Amino acid sequence: MSDLSEHMIAPEADSLHNMRLLADIPLRLSVEVGNTSLRLAELLELAEGSVVELDRQASELLxxxxxxxxxxxxxxxxxxxxxxxxxxxxxxxxxRMAGVERRL
Incomplete structure (x- = not known):
């Protein structure tokens, strides 16, 4: 029994080890100001200086x-x-998990 206990890792240490393994995984952080839907014809009409109105108020959080x-x-x-x-x-x-499930 003592041989087995020597190789066991405490749950806290195991969790910390797993976090260290994941810490170097690159992630893409982005900030969304807002969005809108356009018809293709509207998109083709865009030119320099065009303004596209988004679905979010200027005072809302991003x-x-x-x-x-x-x-x-x-x-x-x-x-x-x-x-x-x-x-x-x-x-x-x-x-967060509800958003992930919706995308799957």
Whole structure:
């Protein structure tokens, strides 16, 4: 019995080991300002200076997606002259998983 216990890993250590294995996996984070639907004819009429109205109010939070799955909502900020996003609300696990199931 002692031989077996020497090779057993505590659940906490096993979980930490698994997280370290996953930590180097690259993920695509994107921020969605809004979207709209256009007919092909409308798309072909777009030219420099055209404005396309999106489905979101300017005061609404933006969607933060990881590999296409909504994980949080936030607001635009600038950092050293670049755009950034400040996380305001993290989406719950149930909501995230429902989004994944819908895509499958």
């Amino acid at each position: 969607d933060i997606l990881v590999n296409g799955t909504l994980v949080a909502r936030g607001e635009v900020v600038t950092v050293n002259g670049r755009f950034g996003v400040r996380v305001v609300d993290v989406v719950g696990t149930e909501t």
